Amino acid sequence: MKWLLVKNDFKRNKLINLALFMFIMFSSVLAILSVIVASQTMISISELYKKAEPAHFLQMHKGDINESEIDTFMSEHELVTYWQTVTMLTVYGESLTIISEETYNLSDSRLDIGLVKQNETKDLLLNANHEKVTLQKGEIGMPILLKDMYGMEIGDHVQLSSQGVSKEFIITEFILDSMMNSPMASSTRILLSDDDFEALSNQVGEREYLIEAYFHDANEASDFQTAYENSGLPQNGQAITYTIIFILSALTDITTVFMLLLVSILLIIVSFICVKFTLMATLEEELTEIGTMKAIGIQFSDIRNLYLYKYRFIATTAIMTGYFAALHLSTIFTKHISATFGDQGMYTITILISITAGLLVFVFTNYYCSKLLKKLKKLSVVTALLHGEGLDKKKRKTKSGLSKSKVLPVNWLVSIRDVYQERRNWSMMFVVVLIAVLLILIPVNLMNTLKEPRLITYMGSSLEDILIEVENGENLENDAADVKLLVKNDTNLKSYQEYRRVRVQTSDAEGEKMNLHIDYGEKAGSGLQYVSGKAPETENEIAISYLNAEKIGKTTGDNIVLFTNGKEQPFLISGVYQDVTSGGYTAKATHNFSTLQPVKVTFSTHLKEGIDPEKKASEWSEILGAGVSVNSMSQFIDQTLGGVVHQLQTIVLAITLIGASLVMLVTGLYLKLRLAKDRSAIAVLKAIGFSEQDIKKQYMIKIGTVSLAGILTGTILTEVLDEPIINVGLSIAGLGIKNVELFTNPVITYLICPFCLLLLTLFITKRSMRSIQNYHIMKMIKE
Known part of the structure; x- marks a missing residue:
């Protein structure tokens, strides 16, 4: 049965x-x-x-490094269970040419590229089957990250040309790099055979070392970092x-x-x-x-x-x-x-x-x-x-007062009065359209935000045209002077700011000593997005990142003591900002820490109107050469978040189609049920003189009014809810971003989306109204 x-x-x-x-x-x-x-x-x-x-x-x-000093420190530290120092030969994108159906080099890559050989037991580079990759002479393993960016294939040739040395390799593996598999890591590694690496180690690139430590518990890394940075070892x-x-x-x-x-x-x-x-x-x-x-x-x-x-x-x-x-x-x-x-x-x-x-x-x-x-x-x-x-025993007769209206035409009067009196039944259409708007607009707004250049202000940098970073050890001051001379003499430059990063000590929430990385300069901290407070303005003020504020246990308005050259120096926290650079643990100050040796120098530049930042960045990069990173902001965001945006675009397209289908299905479903329920009422309307066109118009008005109300409410709720929803996800991720203001596209949000959804509901309404021609009063009486 x-x-x-x-x-x-x-x-x-x-x-x-x-x-x-x-x-x-x-x-x-x-x-x-x-x-x-x-x-x-x-x-x-x-x-x-x-x-x-x-x-x-x-x-x-x-x-340069002294490996024996590193080994001594590691062996004596109680937390360390294993350590290794890995040598990497840093080369630049223009030194690598890919020869396939099309020949191109990697000069547009903002990633630092390192040539390495395979490790023995830890930090292994694997193939797609999670097997340790072993290469023969002349073979090369390219990272999946670069494969995705440039569309490389097995069998393509790689021409390395650096410092007068030229050597060709063939791609035999695409490697999985557990530590450098994201554009946000800023570096990537290319695997060579042991023989090729040894042959090239004293001829090409600049030596860079990866000093790696392992513990019983990975969470002990933060405590170890403070001890390491205070040891005077290479950093x-x-x-x-x-x-x-x-x-x-x-x-x-x-x-x-x-x-x-x-x-x-x-x-x-x-x-x-x-x-x-x-x-x-x-x-x-x-x-x-x-x-x-x-x-x-x-x-x-x-x-x-x-x-x-x-x-x-x-x-x-x-x-x-x-x-x-x-x-x-x-x-x-x-x-x-x-x-x-x-x-x-x-x-x-x-x-x-x-x-x-x-x-x-x-x-x-x-x-x-x-x-x-x-x-x-x-x-x-x-x-x-x-x-x-x-x-429904709670049904009550409601009086809308619309029957006395002398302004509305009859069809509008009947339609709106019906919606008002049976608003509980019509609420289904209203809620579904509202949810469809939320379903489409929240992902669209997130995608627009990730593509928006202003997002850089949530990542620890002000919105400028080109960012120049100098991190080159012994040559830091010389390279910084070259950059300063270049930008000062460039007639296309409107303005620039120089920031120097130093490392000082302070105390965390538990009273333990910890390091604080401070970028200082005349306008340090300006143009960033603050959770609370503002940028430092006086010599005794400092702004700290959100993750540092949590670690130190302080917020805007609190005092903080810094230990510099053995002396205690009090500062007032002017604000807490959002940052993802350096793991999210940074600080900004206008105070001049000139007695401290900088570990990094950054130049933030703003070009004159009409100058192409990408062309200028490429020009400066060629002049400054190795050891200096030059990136336009748009290029930085694209390469950093490009993978996320590409993945999100696919999802947004699928969600938009689902949202549109949802509205069409619900409209058709609701109308079929509504027409079945209103058969007698429609027959009566026909009997007293309303034409089929009048009745169709009434349902178009009803559906259109309810849909429009749902669309408008959904749009308003999107503005209210999208940021809290996204920010909850960011807080859980622990990236150093707590509160993002989503960037919307007004044309999509306020014009295209509402118009398309309203058009869809009206189209389905019109298609579903054909059955009313069979509704007659005599037929209803017989039934």
């Missing part, structure tokens, strides 16, 4: 049941996809790290910890998971709204049959199960279909994971977790339907058969 009920219901209400099936399927697909991507990301990184064993603490250093370069390496590796896929999870939650809400509406509409239409079943003694539980069986059947088939669709689609969304961390296939635990996610969607749907059907328990036989009150 249950199967016959479902079969007959499907024949009678094909569109309604199909729409319900689609909503539950879409929501399960996205819920399962988000779980698959999250699981594959975390497990893939963990599996790669298990084989590759990246350093828990890494100190990069340019210049002319970036220091980075295991936690930051992990976050930067997973950033692109974390963004994907976040978006999929957000959209799946919104779709599940829509599914529940549709389930409620269709279930209640079905019960209202079959109230007499329900009353009859109660009258002949059928129990509530049996009646409930008759209806529940149908929704269980729809939910089961939809979730199963959604599960297999999610498995198929997962290859698209996990493509970046497979490329970056190795294609290990679907992990068993991922399959189990994804099945659990599908079961949870089913449980929630089943529970929600059961809860709705409880209304039948309170329904009496007399109410169902005689009074015709229906299931």
